[in-house]
Every structure is written in C-alpha cells, then in structure tokens.
Amino acid sequence: MRRLDEKLIPVLLSTPVAVLILCLLWIVVSIGGEGIQALNWSLLTSSVLEGGIFESMVGTLYMLGGAVALATPLGVATAVYLVEYAAESRLNHLIIQAVNNLAGVPSIIFGLFGYAFFCRFLGLGVSLLSGWLTLVCMILPIIVSGSVEAISMVPTSFREAALALGAPKWRVVKDVVLPAAAPGLATSVILGVGRVAGETAAILFTSSVYLMRGLPSTVLEPVMTLTYHLFVLLVATPGGMTGKPFAMALLLLGLVVSLNVLAYIIRVYYRRRW
C-alpha cells in the first residue's frame, strides 16, 4: 500500500501538468498549422486596403515602440526610488499599494479610463498618443515590479564600494546599480512589450480603427493594429475563418512567444552572477 502510494501519486500528479503542456502545444499547432500556410510575403507587404496586413503590422510596432519608450523610464525610475531612495516611509507604502492595484485593474477598465481621460478630457481623441498613454498605465506595474526585483538583487557591497570612494548617490545608481541590474530590467521591459503586443481591450476605443488609409502621420491620428484588426475580422465579419486570421494570429503568437522565450533566456543566463 505504502509502496503504491509513493509510486502512483507522482504519476497521478503529473497528469495535470501534462494536460497544461498539451494545451500549449495544441494552441501552437492549431494556430501554426493553418497560419503557416496562409502566411506569405505578399500578405505581409500589401496594404490592408488590398487585403494585406502591412499597416496593422507596422501599427502594432508603433504601438509597442511608443508605449515601451514612455513606460520604461517611468517604471525604472519608480523602482529606483522605491529601492534606493525611499526608506520605509508612508509614501513608499502608498506607491507600492498603487502599483499593486494597477496590476489588478482589468484592461477593459484601462480602455474606459483612457477614453474618458486621454481621448476626451485631454482632447487627444482616438489616437496613437491616447493608446500609448493608456498602455503606459497598464504596463507600468509590470515594469516597476520587475525592476524592483532586479534592483534589489544587486549586492549591497557594490553600492558600498562606490559610496566609499566618494561617489554621489545618483552616480552609484547610474554607474553601478543600473548596469548590474540591466538584465533584470530588460526582462521586465520585454514582458511589458509582450503584454502590449497582444493587448486588445485597452486600445479598442482609445486608439484603433479597423480601416484607414496608410499609417498615421502624426501621433494624433488613429492607428491599425494586428489585434484590433483581427478582433473586428472575427467578430464582425461572418465567415472570415479562412487563412488570413490564422496568419495574423500566428504572427501575434510568434511575437509574444518569442518575447517570453527571450525574457526567459536572459533570466536564466544571468542568474546568480555574483
């Protein structure tokens, strides 16, 4: 009985793990199988108006670039403040609580807020800029908590060494702490990018349109993105289940999966350097 216990239970318990891994494989295979057939050069390079996806692909990159460029300095600065500058203070606790709260806000609420505040109240309209700002609010907690972890892992002895040489605090942060934390910071930013790449709900009514001519020429124009384009294609177009949606889904999946794999590799490669 006892023997059986010890032999059977590990096997039984690994079944749910196997189920989850199979889910992942199923997703990759079912999207990839048809997607790879539908994916071709002319689909990628021809305009949306001609049945391609060029603008929505580039639009997604615009979205990513802007949101991450804005959120990274803000998130890293917040983390530096929390770890390096703020001792146990009330403000520190409030900020941590705010970050935790932000992390739990559903993306559709970011969408509602972005529409009410950025698009309407600030008068930015449905635009690339409104989308960026909305997404910044959304990925800020990801970057902050990842950066806090990365910066906390930097050994105290590095800081002591530089401080004892007479380096002012900001130089210690800039020359020693941030470079040492760089791989961890990169990981958190990459995860933020992944989140933005696949986001639909938050940009639904803040920055995206289904069809427009060409790419936005200013940040105050709306933009087409892969997620939104796919969303409308699937929801509003009956019988659109041929190749193109699969190709778009495969692109998204490939992007998000490779970003996460990259983050994983960085994390493993730089683990426990000191």
Place this chain on the structure above:
Amino acid sequence: MEETLKSFDFLKSLRRMDWVKLILMTIASLSIVIVLLIALFTISESIPAFSSLGLDLLLGDRWAPYYGRYGAAPLVYGSLIVVFGAVLIAVPLGVLSAISLAEYMPRKLGEVVKPMIELLAAIPSIIYGFLGMVFIAPAITKLFGISLGRTALTGSIVLSMMITPTIVSISSEVISSVPREYRMAAIALGATKWQVIRGVVIPTALPGIAASILLAFGRAVGETVAVLMSCGCVAKIPSPPWNLLDPVHTLTAAIALDMGEVAMGSMHYHVLFGLGVILFVITFSVNTAAWLLMRRAPRRLIKV
C-alpha cells in the same frame, strides 16, 4: 565672519539639495496619481447612470440598451457563472500541477515546465478568443448536440486555460517556501511523502494557494476579448440558472461591444462606465482579499 559662513552654508545646502531624489519621487508618485485618476474618471462618468437608475442598474434583470433597458444583473450573473466554471476547472488542474512541480518534479525539468505553463498566461486573449470560436465552440456543438456552440461553458474552458498558470506559478512558489523544519517533524514520525504533503505542506501553504485562486478569479472576471468571442453575448440569465450550455453575456464584453457605438454622453454611455465601476469593485475586492491572504504566506512584499 560667522554670518558669511552661514549664508555660504545655505547656498551650499541649496545646491546640494537632492534634486535626483525629488525627481524620482515625483515620477514614482505617478502610480498613485494614475490610480486616483482611474477611480475619479470611471466613477464620475458613471454618476449620471447611478443617479437616474439607482439600484436598478445593478439589479434590473433586462439588458437591452437599445430599448433603454439597463439592468446589469444578467451581465453580472454571466460574468460570475463563466468565471466560476473556469475556476472549477482551473483549481484542481492548477493546484495539483503546483504540487507536482514543487514537490515531485526534478528541479531541472521543473525549470523548463514551469515557464512553459506560464507562457499560457502570456498568450494574448484575442488568440484564446479565436481558439474558442473556431475550435472549442464547434466541439461543444457536436459533443452536446446543441445548435450554438458559444456558451458559458465555452467561455469557461477558454478562461481556465488563461488563469490556470496564475494558480500554478504562485501556488508552487508558496509550496516550495514551506520551511523544511515543518516537514522534518512529520518525516521523523515515519510519514510517507504524500502524507507529509497532505498533512503539513498543504495546510501551511493554504493561505497562499487560496490567494492564487483569488488572483486567478480576479483576472478571469476582468478578461474581455476571449470571453466576448466565446460565450455568445446573449444577455439573459440561463434557464435553469446553472445551465452552462446557454449563451451568456458578461460585464466586460458588454463594455467592449457597445462602447464603440454609443452616443457620447448618452445614458447608454454612462451606463457602460457604471458597468466599469461594478467590474472594478469586484476585481478590487478580490485582489485586496488575495493580497491580505498573501501577506500571511512567507513571500516578498511587492510582487504581483
């Protein structure tokens, strides 16, 4: 002499004032400002709806916005039943996987398997919606012999894949952090590994496991696109109410579908913000509860 020295000191201290700290503090406070702005704008845009509809908005049983009927009860119910279904699937799957990962799997294997499971959570919701629509819904149609495959159950299945990783990753971490001494006592008494896990490890890790389930719940309630695409969007309480094979509509899906089409400043517009407030209250309380539970488990302060 003394005087000039003092004013010199003053100038010096002004110059040495920690501007860097001040700037960083301002940036860091931005998170607080964002939270407040979200609360302020979502709530203020919903006030007209709550003040003219009152509790009817929450309890009214008919959601037909184009006929001026704004009862959110079917949506709240829809959200909850889809999520409960998802949690019902995700809890055994997730908790058992977590035990397996933390206690039985060789470390090297676990280091590959866990990130793979976590990858499930990173896959965009639009892809889950796509899968729900294209693969799971037709399978449900065939399996149960019903005409429409987009049901509460379809949504639950899709959601369960999205939220199980949350349970796995947090629970397994909590289980691994159960101190060795706790186990030692039981092992010394001659308990088998499984007995130790059941009798000592799980009870100690329970608050953390519960927290992970709550976080998964919170994430599921807020999920929009995947649910919208897979559960049919029919704003009616199923009959009987526990019938998972009826289509349902959810808070998030209603916001996402209607927001693009409402007239700015109309009652419908304000009602959608009202739905946002209801949703926010649900996720906020669930997350707070999870956070309180989590503080009883031995983990670091800031980690979401």
Place this chain on the structure above:
Amino acid sequence: MDPKIEVRELNVWYGNHHVLKDLSIKIPERRVLAIIGPSGCGKSTLLMTLNRMIELVEGARVEGRCLLDGVDIYNPGIPLTELRRRVGMVFQKPNPLPKSIYENVAYGPKVHGVKDRRKLDEIVENCLKVVGLWDEVKDRLNKSAFELSVGQQQRLCIARALAVKPEVLLMDEPCSALDPMNTRIIEKLICSLGRELTVVVVTHNIQQAARVSDFTAFIYLGRLVEYGPTDRLFESPVNRLTRDYISGEFG
C-alpha cells in the same frame, strides 16, 4: 603634532543597542593604527563612523564629535563625497565593482572629475603597481575584476581606494578572507602605506596588529580600554583586560 583624526566622546546606537560608549581617541598622521578587540566590541562601527558609512546602517545614531584636521565631519555643511574621497575604505570581503579591472581603479578618479585618458591610465598603472598587481594584470586590464583570485581582488580594492589619493585609509579586517600569501603581501603594503598616509586597520588577529601597526587601540564592549604605541601596549599592557586579550585568554 596635531592628530589627523580626533574622536571626542563618541556614542553610537543601533536602535536601542548602545554600541560605542564615550569613546575618545586621537589618531596620529602618517602612522598605522590597529584597532583590536573581540568580535562585536564595536571596532568596525568605529571605523564606519570615520567616513560616515555608518549612515547607511538603518537605525544607526551617532553622537559626539569626529574631527578630521580639526573640522567636524558630522557638520551638516560637509560634503559627503569629498569626505569619502579623503577618507578611503577597504572592506572585509573584497568587493570589486562589476566592471573591468581598469574601470575599477579608474572609477574613483572619474567620479571626482578626472577625464583625461592619459592621466587615468597613469593613475591606474601607479595604483596597481603600489599594490603589486600590475605585473599580474597588465595584459588583461579589460577583463572583469571577478576573474581575479580573492587575494588579487582585495589588492585591487586597495588600489581602487588609493586612486582617489585619500589622506586616510580605513581597513576593516582586510585579510580575514585571504590565504597566508596574500595576507603577507597586504600586511607589507599596510606598513609601507603607513609612511604616506594615515591608516586605520581593524583586525581580530593580534599578531597582525603587532606586525603592521605603530599604535594599537584595544576596544572592549564599546569602550576604549587601552591605547598606546604598539610595542609598549604589547610588552607591558597597563590594563588587565588588555593583558588577558593579548595573551589570548578570551576573544
């Protein structure tokens, strides 16, 4: 001769824990002072008060005066960066920065405004020569400092401290992590440095104190028990506690 550093009635608390009690000591210029005493007696704390690194310890509180060339370093007008340039520090565990060997030594001068590449090269070469590391590393200056052995790392840290031309060098048990050979090298180094600048070295190794220092201070339970020229203190200690400690009866 005026003392380089004069500590007057210094009291230090960590929270409620009173670590240093009414401690006064005059540290002479261009000499080596060894601070000895059993672990936990407050000798490292004393060291950290001399360049205000103690302020990094959470909950630490300092009272009393600490004069460097007659100026109180706890005066709010004192720029911390300049103080720490003048009063350098070497830690118990070698703590090279995660940079190249070259950058480790050049970092201090760079922070204090040296930009000229040739000048930096010169400083790096000189400092590495002083600690006897130049011949060992001159072909791999751009390699990470972590590739060095622990003993080499500690010498690199001393070179790094010397690169900003300090007037005082504080050393917190600099050899405790090292092998006998590197210990000997560093002890010799301390002796020769003592002719150029003021060295304060904390050690729990009594023989080491006898070998390297001109003066020795014995601290016990946060109080200065005895202080005097090393020869005198080791040959004829006045206080019974000192005698017992030196003869190895406790510690």
